Every structure is written in structure tokens, then in C-alpha cells.
Amino acid sequence: MSRFITGPFRNALTLLVGLLVLWQALYWVVGDVALRSPLQTAAFMGRFMTSPQFLPHLAETGRAFGLALVLAVAIGLSIGFSLGLNRFMSDVFEPVLVAVYSIPKITLYPILLLAFGLGISAKVAFGAIHGIIPIALFTMAAVRSVRKVYLKTGRVLRLPPTEAILRIVLPAAMPEIFAGLRIGFSLTLIGTLLGEMFASQRGLGFLLMNAIGLHNVDLIMGLTVLLAGFAGVASAVLLSLNKRLQART
Amino acid sequence: MRDVPTPLVLLRGGEKVFPPPGPSGRPVHALGPLDLELRRGEFFAVVGPSGCGKSTLLELIAGLSTASRGEVAFEGRPIRGEIPDGVGVVFQEDASFPWLTVRDNIAFGLKRLPLPADEKTRRIERALAMMGLASFAASYPAQLSGGMRQRVCIARTLVTEPKLILLDEPFGALDQQTRLLMGDEVLNLWRKTGATVFLITHALDEAAMLADRIGVMSARPGRLIDVVETGWPRDRDSRIVEEEAFGAITARLWRSLRAESMKSLGHAGAAA
Incomplete structure (x- = not known):
């Protein structure tokens, strides 16, 4: 039996148990005012996730995050490819991207709210702007570092430019692009939730903000665990895909 | 008069001058003038x-x-920056695609050729056999030695049957x-x-x-x-x-x- 519990799976299990122990210990120290124990949280989550108010909020956040991610990936990849394939353009725009990236994006939120209103579009836009730039920067670097000999091979085999991009540049740059997508994924999630927390009437971020206002420790803990779990699992899956891509090169 | 066959490649006064590497540099005269005939x-x-x-x-x-100056002709037709049909190149650097298996790497050479599927398969099998790669067809280049990878590149060129x-x-x-x-x-x-x-x-x-x-x-x-x-x-x-x-x-x-x-x-x- 024990031989099934090997390698990465065992490591993940150890980490999980360690975190639970730490959480429980912290709860004993801090007490009921600020925390709930793992068991209490699990029991609350069981009740909360089956209540009728949970699903619509989850759906709202899911929809906003999904849309933001699609936008961030599409726009980030387009910017990354157009800059990566053109030395002059990337020399001009890379410093601009880096500068924009260093702006705390929360300061742009009031402007986004004025532009998009209080609905889902502002959240989507705010999520997307978090993801676009890292995806673009990673993609640009990945495309630029594709080995010249691959491109020459494409020319010798007389591939038209679009096909050379699809069949050579894209797969050659994929491991690095994927690393960008992984980071873009988590930043887009952060952006979407921030958007929900500060100006929204639906979604998990809104619930969390509400719970803070009402000092509903159960709900704060539950939502935090839920979001952390989702982000952790997604990140682990993406990381293992990333490693598999990299193993081939 | 004796019939002289046209050479496959004819280079007349071929020269290559690269633009200066920096704003203060001078143009780099890399090659020529050079005459060459490949029979x-x-x-x-x-x-x-x-x-x-x-x-x-x-x-x-x-x-x-x-060429910056002079002329290059392949089978009597001048080459001006476009790759003529029937030319295959194997580079010094390893140019095998790491994301494709050996077989798919070799098949990549045939992407642009309008051939029936069974002809493509025949050529791929022959190139695999000729370069001693038959038992590695399903391997990825990362699993092969440098020499084997270079063979993959040669095989990818061979399937196009270049002149x-x-x-x-x-x-x-x-x-x-x-x-x-x-x-x-x-x-x-x-x-x-x-x-x-x-x-x-x-x-x-x-x-x-x-x-x-x-x-x-x-x-x-x-x-x-x-x-x-x-x-x-x-x-x-x-x-x-x-x-x-x-x-x-x-x-x-x-x-x-x-x-x-x-x-x-x-x-x-x-x-x-």
C-alpha cells in the first residue's frame, strides 16, 4: 500500500498536514475572536456550501474570473507575440510594459469603475489588467529566445510565416509561455477578487468583504480556505504541466 | 561543339557585406568576390x-x-533571397525539434510537399532505416545523443529528396x-x-x-x-x-x- 504514496503526492500530503497542525496551534493561541479551528471551519463550510445563497455567488465569481482569464490570455499572448517577433517593437514597448506593470493597479480601479460601472464588466476588466502584462512579458521573452536555427529550418522547408509561427515558434516557446500563463492565472484571480471586494454586490469577494464588516469569522475563514484551496490546486496542476513541458527540452 | 551541362549552382562575383554592427562601426565585408561552380x-x-x-x-x-553583389543561380535560375525547391540544409547546431518525436521530426520535412500519404510514409520509413533511427522512431530528441539528433536532422532533409x-x-x-x-x-x-x-x-x-x-x-x-x-x-x-x-x-x-x-x-x- 505504502508504495502508492510516493514522490510529489507524499510531499503534498506532508505540506497539508503541516499546515493543518499550524492552523490548529494558531487557533489555540489566538482563540475564538479571530479564528476558527480547522474542524469548525470544515463543519461550517459543509453547511454553507449546501445553502441556496452559495451557488449564485460562486457562479458570479467563476464567470467573472473565467472571462477575465480568457481576455488576459488572448490579449497577453497577442501583445507578447507581436512584440517578440519584432525586435524594434519590443525594444520600444518593453520598458513601457515594465513601467505599467509596476503601477499598483488598485489605484486604477476608480477609473475602471467610472468606465465600466458597478457590474461584472469592471471586475472582469480589473482581473484582466492584472494578468495581461505578465503573460505578455513572458510570451515576448519566450518568442524572442526561440533558437534561430529552428526558424532557419522553417525557411529551408519553405513554411509560410503563419505556419512557421504556429508549428515552430509556438511549440518552441511553449514551456516559457506556460510559465507566464501560470503567473497570469494567479494574478487574474487576485484582480478579480479585489474587484469584487471593493465595488460589487455579488460574488465571493463581495461575501468576504461583507463578512469582514459583520465580523462573521466563520464565513471569513470558510471563504479564505475555499479560495486558497482553489488557487493552490490550480497552481499545482499548472506547475506539473509546466514541468512536463520543460522535461522534453 | 561539346554540350556543356549547366552546373547545379553557379556563383559569379558573389559578395556579402553586412551593415555596420553599431552606429560608429564600419560595414563588415564578410565574403568574396567569389566564383564557384557546383557540378x-x-x-x-x-x-x-x-x-x-x-x-x-x-x-x-x-x-x-x-548577395550584396554578384549573382547566385540554382539550375540556371537566379536565387534572390528565396529558398529554391530541391535544396536541403543541415546546420551545425542541433535543429531537431524537442517537442516532436523522431518520426514527427522527420515527417515535418514533408509538411509542404503535396504528396499522397502512402508516399510520405514510404519516404519516412526509408529515411528512418537509412539513418539507423528505426528503433528510435517514437523517442524524443532529448533521449538521444548529439550524433543521433544530427541524424534526425539529416533524415528530415532526406525525405524531401533534395538535389x-x-x-x-x-x-x-x-x-x-x-x-x-x-x-x-x-x-x-x-x-x-x-x-x-x-x-x-x-x-x-x-x-x-x-x-x-x-x-x-x-x-x-x-x-x-x-x-x-x-x-x-x-x-x-x-x-x-x-x-x-x-x-x-x-x-x-x-x-x-x-x-x-x-x-x-x-x-x-x-x-x-
């Missing part, structure tokens, strides 16, 4: 000191870059024994395919062993300073290194090259 079916090797423009010459012939195969120091990164054996394989496929082979190498013995004719290039800007006919029979292999003539050819190549190599190393005075 159909011959094995032509080029040797020269490092940095003399050997690879630039290959890129001009391949159509990968355009002219350009080899840019394809064994430069391999150890001496592997290089000798790869030399045998190149000779073998040259005989079997009937293609013209143009090989760039820095190894004088490799050139002396493989080629029908050997062009010796000067230091930059590279010009042809000698063309040596080896006179080997078509049916030959690496054992000709034992022949007396092999030593004589290598010695002649070195005589022509010694001064040029010193120039390229910066020993201007020693060249005299």
Missing part, C-alpha cells in the same frame, strides 16, 4: 580559417541570405570516432540519393576523406584561393585515410591554409 552529383567540401565566411557562403547558396544537400559543419560538435562514422554515412547517402553535396567543415581530414573537390578559402573576406581535386573513386569509405594520397591531399590543404589561418588569428607578420 551535378559531386561532393564539394569547403575548408577555411574560422570566421572566413564559410557559413555566409552556404547561406547565399541556400537562398537564406541575398542539393548543404551541410554546415554538421559533425562539428561530435567526437572524432563518431565523426568518421557519420562521414561514412554521408558518403553512403550521397551515393544512394545521387544528390550534390556541399559540405562546410573546419576539419581538413574530413574534407580530404569525403569530397571529390575541396575549395580552400582565405581569411575574411573569404575568397577561394585553391580548389583541390581528390580523385577518389565514387565507391569509397573512411578507410581511404590509410591511402598515401590522403596524406598528400591533407598536406596540400594545410599548405594553402596555414598562412590564412594565422591571419585570422591576428599573426599578420607570421603569415610571410
Whole structure:
């Protein structure tokens, strides 16, 4: 039996148990005012996730995050490819991207709210702007570092430019692009939730903000665990895909 | 009047000048003027000191870059920056695609050719067999040695059945024994395919062993300073290194090259 519990799976299990122990210990120290124990949280989550108010909020956040991610990936990849394939353009725009990236994006939120209103579009836009730039920067670097000999091979085999991009540049740059997508994924999630927390009437971020206002420790803990779990699992899956891509090169 | 066949490749006064590397730099005269004729079916090797423009010459012939002056023609038609049909190139660097299996790498060579599927399969199987890759068809390049990966690249070129195969120091990164054996394989496929082979190498013995004719290039800007006919029979292999003539050819190549190599190393005075 024990031989099934090997390698990465065992490591993940150890980490999980360690975190639970730490959480429980912290709860004993801090007490009921600020925390709930793992068991209490699990029991609350069981009740909360089956209540009728949970699903619509989850759906709202899911929809906003999904849309933001699609936008961030599409726009980030387009910017990354157009800059990566053109030395002059990337020399001009890379410093601009880096500068924009260093702006705390929360300061742009009031402007986004004025532009998009209080609905889902502002959240989507705010999520997307978090993801676009890292995806673009990673993609640009990945495309630029594709080995010249691959491109020459494409020319010798007389591939038209679009096909050379699809069949050579894209797969050659994929491991690095994927690393960008992984980071873009988590930043887009952060952006979407921030958007929900500060100006929204639906979604998990809104619930969390509400719970803070009402000092509903159960709900704060539950939502935090839920979001952390989702982000952790997604990140682990993406990381293992990333490693598999990299193993081939 | 005797009928003179058109050469496969004809280079007349070919020159390549690269633009200055920086705002304050001067243009770099990399190659020529240079005249060269490749006969159909011959094995032509080029040797020269490092940095003399050997690879630039290959890129001009391949159509990968355009001559600054002069003219390059393939089968009588001028090449101007577009790659002519029937030319295959194997580069010095490993150009096998790490995301494809050996079989898919080789099949990649046929992407643009309008051939029936069974003809494609036939060519792929033959290239796999010819390069000794049949049992590695499902492997990825990362699982293969450097020599095997270079064979994958040669096989990818072979499936297109090129009339002219350009080899840019394809064994430069391999150890001496592997290089000798790869030399045998190149000779073998040259005989079997009937293609013209143009090989760039820095190894004088490799050139002396493989080629029908050997062009010796000067230091930059590279010009042809000698063309040596080896006179080997078509049916030959690496054992000709034992022949007396092999030593004589290598010695002649070195005589022509010694001064040029010193120039390229910066020993201007020693060249005299």
C-alpha cells in the first residue's frame, strides 16, 4: 500500500498536514475572536456550501474570473507575440510594459469603475489588467529566445510565416509561455477578487468583504480556505504541466 | 561543339557585406568576390580559417541570405533571397525539434510537399532505416545523443529528396570516432540519393576523406584561393585515410591554409 504514496503526492500530503497542525496551534493561541479551528471551519463550510445563497455567488465569481482569464490570455499572448517577433517593437514597448506593470493597479480601479460601472464588466476588466502584462512579458521573452536555427529550418522547408509561427515558434516557446500563463492565472484571480471586494454586490469577494464588516469569522475563514484551496490546486496542476513541458527540452 | 551541362549552382562575383554592427562601426565585408561552380552529383567540401565566411557562403547558396553583389543561380535560375525547391540544409547546431518525436521530426520535412500519404510514409520509413533511427522512431530528441539528433536532422532533409544537400559543419560538435562514422554515412547517402553535396567543415581530414573537390578559402573576406581535386573513386569509405594520397591531399590543404589561418588569428607578420 505504502508504495502508492510516493514522490510529489507524499510531499503534498506532508505540506497539508503541516499546515493543518499550524492552523490548529494558531487557533489555540489566538482563540475564538479571530479564528476558527480547522474542524469548525470544515463543519461550517459543509453547511454553507449546501445553502441556496452559495451557488449564485460562486457562479458570479467563476464567470467573472473565467472571462477575465480568457481576455488576459488572448490579449497577453497577442501583445507578447507581436512584440517578440519584432525586435524594434519590443525594444520600444518593453520598458513601457515594465513601467505599467509596476503601477499598483488598485489605484486604477476608480477609473475602471467610472468606465465600466458597478457590474461584472469592471471586475472582469480589473482581473484582466492584472494578468495581461505578465503573460505578455513572458510570451515576448519566450518568442524572442526561440533558437534561430529552428526558424532557419522553417525557411529551408519553405513554411509560410503563419505556419512557421504556429508549428515552430509556438511549440518552441511553449514551456516559457506556460510559465507566464501560470503567473497570469494567479494574478487574474487576485484582480478579480479585489474587484469584487471593493465595488460589487455579488460574488465571493463581495461575501468576504461583507463578512469582514459583520465580523462573521466563520464565513471569513470558510471563504479564505475555499479560495486558497482553489488557487493552490490550480497552481499545482499548472506547475506539473509546466514541468512536463520543460522535461522534453 | 561539346554540350556543356549547366552546373547545379553557379556563383559569379558573389559578395556579402553586412551593415555596420553599431552606429560608429564600419560595414563588415564578410565574403568574396567569389566564383564557384557546383557540378551535378559531386561532393564539394569547403575548408577555411574560422570566421572566413564559410557559413555566409552556404547561406547565399541556400537562398537564406541575398548577395550584396554578384549573382547566385540554382539550375540556371537566379536565387534572390528565396529558398529554391530541391535544396536541403543541415546546420551545425542541433535543429531537431524537442517537442516532436523522431518520426514527427522527420515527417515535418514533408509538411509542404503535396504528396499522397502512402508516399510520405514510404519516404519516412526509408529515411528512418537509412539513418539507423528505426528503433528510435517514437523517442524524443532529448533521449538521444548529439550524433543521433544530427541524424534526425539529416533524415528530415532526406525525405524531401533534395538535389542539393548543404551541410554546415554538421559533425562539428561530435567526437572524432563518431565523426568518421557519420562521414561514412554521408558518403553512403550521397551515393544512394545521387544528390550534390556541399559540405562546410573546419576539419581538413574530413574534407580530404569525403569530397571529390575541396575549395580552400582565405581569411575574411573569404575568397577561394585553391580548389583541390581528390580523385577518389565514387565507391569509397573512411578507410581511404590509410591511402598515401590522403596524406598528400591533407598536406596540400594545410599548405594553402596555414598562412590564412594565422591571419585570422591576428599573426599578420607570421603569415610571410
